[in-house]
Amino acid sequence: MTYVGRFAPSPTGPLHQGSLVAAVFSFLDARAHQGTWRVRIEDLDPPREQPGAADAILRTLEAHALYWDGDILYQSTRLDAYAEAMTALRDRGQAYDCGCTRREIAAIGRTGLEGPVYPGTCRQGLAPGRSPRALRVCTHDDPIGFHDRHHGLVSQRLSREIGDFVIRRADGLTAYQLAVVVDDAFQDITHVVRGSDLLDSTPRQLHLQRLLGLSSPTYLHHPLVLNGTGDKLSKQTHAPAADDTTPLTNLAAVMDFLDLPLPVDWRDATPTALLEHALAHWPFRA
Template sequence: MSPTAVTTPLRDYRGRFAPSPSGPLHFGSLVAAVGSFLDAKANQGKWLVRIEDIDTTRVVKNADSDILHTLQAYALNWDEPVVYQTQRLDLYQDVTQTLLKQNLIYACRCTRKQIKAIGGIYQGHCKSLNHDKTTGALRLTQQYPTTHFSDLIQGDINVNKALAVEDYLIKRSDGLFAYQLVVVIDDIDQGINRIVRGADLIEPTARQISLFKQLNSPTPEFAHLPLAVAEPGFKLSKQNYAPAISKQNPKPALISAFEFLGLPISTDLIDLNIEQLIAWGVKNFSLKQVPKVPEIQISQHPTHQAVQFTHLSK
């Protein structure tokens, strides 16, 4: 896989946008939604929406419906029924049971504080201690460490070797399945073959590639879009109270997202309605045009038309 591969349409393309319902969509999440949607449609593919609500401690009431209404306001219409992770617990448990039968999972009693004290990377302390697997956290024995992969936007990615070989959590001590497990199971189950998302998820991608191999499934292509940041290293996010994008007046933010993604925008676009704008975006989008940087700084909130972008190099 290489960045030049984007010149050839992906056969039977299946992509997705997978927000967590922890708050309304902001400009950063709009960029991820628009980028993944345009890439899917430019490849005559399917675009799915998955609500990643597996971490129930972060779920905000009615945020899922607000997110879906926002996507509709921007004419980002999904092709199959929306999937919720909390409705798929049996699937995750079945995969976990299979891994248990293969003796690839062990219980861990180490706390975050203990792991942080030794440098932040788990060293396999509990692997031979035979803790009870019915309670507490579960870790997966890493059999396919990934230290390098090619990204369709960011190019060659090298991963910290110590992190690549780490036995990581697949079930938390509070009983919740871990994101790293469920996201891969979902992508396999839904037949996702290209994942377009934000560059904040580059590091977890190595682990996910390893799990695709562990579960004997094809690895999707990955394309990580630049993050929208208020200042270097400070991404727009729900956690830092990034403002919600407008559902009532979506055109300015959508045009700003187009510009962020490298599309050749012009002042004429403001005269198009939202459906025409999306059609224009599909016609003009290419991953090759997306800036090959991990972050782009925005100088003001992009619900306004005058938005300045500053590309931040690797």
């Protein structure tokens, strides 16, 4: 099967060491399978985005010889496609308007995997006097499972562990779960390689793929880089930006995290040569 992978950062800031690990991991896995590696900029949340961050991310990828294939896809150009998918779900009775606030859901929802489980308050229609806020997709209690290339079998019962989840937010923006499904299909993505913080999102994406009649990629969720207090490296935990002037040092740290051997003379190598050495020892070829 032809391999098409992708790296899909959000332009909320520059790449840090954790996101560089994600980029290198997905890049090496694509190249190990003689596949295509695409870059998608997930610029769907303007209030959280930093001016110039998208360009900075691309410069960092190039500084580390992480060269992508084809054109970059910007999600901000795909709003019509998301609206079409939401209309299709609504027309088939698989999505509905919700007028509940977060505070109301927190007060009555039992605790699930990612906070309060939405109890389906608006599934049969909005209460009198309530205005629509978000758009939710209907879930069910049948287990949704998949085989992750790192974690093995993963299964969820969405209705009890997550609840009917949002596909259009109260601020009118498209939710991540819908956008990623629509764009993975649009770009013919066959393999998704990303951090384990998104492992629990995958059953929701599988559910949407099935509702929309889309094929499902193969998934690999790799370990996360943590800081000294055990938290995921992220912009929220003030992870410093990757230094584009020290690509060899950065790549060496990534290879160490991935348990890939370094050549003895790595300090005299080029970023491309270092990636080729890592590729020769890549363990995830199945």
